[in-house]
Amino acid sequence: MSKRRMQSMASLLVGVLTAWLGVAQAQVPDYIIQLNAAPLKAQAGAKEPAQPAAPAAKPAVAPAARGKPRIAVLLPLGSPRLGEAAEVVRQGVEAAAAVDGKAEVLVVAADETNVGARYQAALADGANVVIGPLTRQGIAAVAPLVKVPTLALNALEPGLPANPKLYSLALAxxxxxxxxxxxxxxxxxxxxxxxxxxxxxxxxxxxxxxxxxxxxxxxxxxxxxxxxxxxxxxxxxxxxxxxxxxxxxxxxxxxxxxxxxxxxxxxxxxxxxxxxxxxxxxxxxxxxxMPQHEAVKRYPRPDSALTMQTERLYALGIDAYRLAVLLANPKTPVASLRLDGVTGDLQLGRDRQFTRQLPxxxxxxxxxx
The missing domain is CATH 3.40.50.2300 (Response regulator)
Structure with missing residues (x-):
């Protein structure tokens, strides 16, 4: 959504840069995850959603037509601590993919112990762009291996090796x-x-x-x-x-x-x-x-009734997919990349992290x- 449109509908937008987290804060979970001991716990009176199952070897979304980019999604789906949060992100990615149909999505279960190997395997399998990892430890493991546009779902720490193809979209x-x-x-x-x-x-x-x-x-x-x-x-x-x-x-x-x-x-x-x-x-x-805005209402709401904190992860998955499609296109002017996102008005900063302007x-x- 444009800044002018958001100002007219929501009164005010102020642009700021997302802060990098220091080393002392590196082990502190971001609040969206921290506030949800069981992220998939339904609201009172709603049906409890099923626990996430380990992803199959095949893509979780049906392959797209030939010539469309392949997006690998690396998430800790089997993690006792973050598995349910990762499942919500996955649902958001797949919901956006089903609406847009612009890419093939390959979901890969990857935690801190194997994320580097899974990342390399995804590249060998033809991934044009990668979404993930979700944790800072996972990002640190993948950073030296990045060869295609990679959209991490957490803040990039200052000590990471410089790589122009490593980006970040976080709800910090x-x-x-x-x-x-x-x-x-x-x-x-x-x-x-x-x-x-x-x-x-x-x-x-x-x-x-x-x-x-x-x-x-x-x-x-x-x-x-x-x-x-x-x-x-x-x-x-x-x-x-x-x-x-x-x-x-x-x-x-x-x-x-x-x-x-x-x-x-x-x-x-x-x-x-x-x-x-x-x-x-x-x-x-x-x-x-702004649920009735054109950039928002085209995507379906979650099938299960989630807490609002958890539903933000679903929205994060939607925007992660949309950004991944843009990053997969070699003609995209990455330096000035912006997106009217469901998580905010997104703009890429000089630090390779997307800032979010919120209504x-x-x-x-x-x-x-």
């Missing part, structure tokens, strides 16, 4: 916190208060926001934890960023002055948000905020406005 939480900092600055806020918990995820949100706030020209943002001192700190602020999860956010919002503008990431977007979060401004992917929405009356 840092990118959303950075975008919120830009949104608040564009809204004229100059004295933000960041409410963050001691946990690792909240710390990542806090750090990314504070660094981006300073980068856009803001003065030092004040940071407090929930509890004592919150009211006094809020009295000195002109806006609040909630760097917490949805379980903490409601109580924190009730402790803040009702007229104080509050901002948040997609963590607070749920199908049934509590009334306490009315008027909170948040960003999320078009898959949820803005306001919570109200138990839903989005």
């Amino acid at each position: 939480v840092e990118g959303e916190a950075q975008q919120i900092a830009g949104v608040m600055y564009e809204d004229g806020r100059r004295a933000p208060l960041v409410v963050a918990s001691p946990d690792v995820l909240s710390a990542r949100l806090r750090k990314a926001f504070v660094e981006q706030w300073q980068a856009v020209g803001g003065k030092n943002a004040r940071v407090v934890e929930p509890g004592a001192g919150l009211a006094a700190a809020a009295a000195q602020a002109d806006a609040v960023f909630l760097a917490v999860d949805d379980q903490e956010a409601g109580a924190i919002r009730q402790a803040l002055p009702p007229e104080l503008p509050v901002y948040a990431t997609s963590q607070l977007n749920s199908r049934h948000p509590p009334a306490a979060l009315d008027n909170v401004r948040l960003i999320d992917m078009p898959w949820f905020l 803005l929405a306001v919570l109200g009356a138990g839903g989005l406005q």
Whole structure:
């Protein structure tokens, strides 16, 4: 979707670069996976989906006509920790492939112990482009072997060998916190208060926001934890960023002055948000905020009712396939590559990682406005 179209439909878009994660954070799962102990667990009242089975040796999607590119999808489908998350990504890739029909998709089960060998086997089998790996450890194993366009589904770490054919599309939480900092600055806020918990995820949100706030020209943002001192700190602020999860956010919002503008990431977007979060401004992917947009509604929703966190992985699979098709075309101007994605307005940065611009929405009356 174009930036002009998203501005007209969602009020505001602010472009930011997705942060690279440092070595100290390398073993911390991205929040989309971290918040789902069982990613395929259905919503209350919905039928539980079947557990993922090991992929067959043949492509999971029927072969396309001759001359179409072959996309290998390397995912840890057999992993006890990430197998279910990988299954949701696979479903998204195959859903997009079924709609577009522009490529043959070959699904390959690959974990950290064999991903390098599986990658090389996929190339020998004629893969023109590769989607995956899903983990940073897997990306590190594959990086020296990359010979065709390869779209990793996690952040690229600074220490990876330079390779112009290795790209990244990730749902890292840092990118959303950075975008919120830009949104608040564009809204004229100059004295933000960041409410963050001691946990690792909240710390990542806090750090990314504070660094981006300073980068856009803001003065030092004040940071407090929930509890004592919150009211006094809020009295000195002109806006609040909630760097917490949805379980903490409601109580924190009730402790803040009702007229104080509050901002948040997609963590607070749920199908049934509590009334306490009315008027909170948040960003999320078009898959949820703009379901009737042409770039979104052409793709089917998951067959099983998933949590919203997990459904973001399904949307990630859709955009990964669409980008892979573009990367497989030698005529694609990769340096200026953009995509009106279901996970955001995607643009390739100089660091070979795709940034995501997300639309803005306001919570109200138990839903989005």
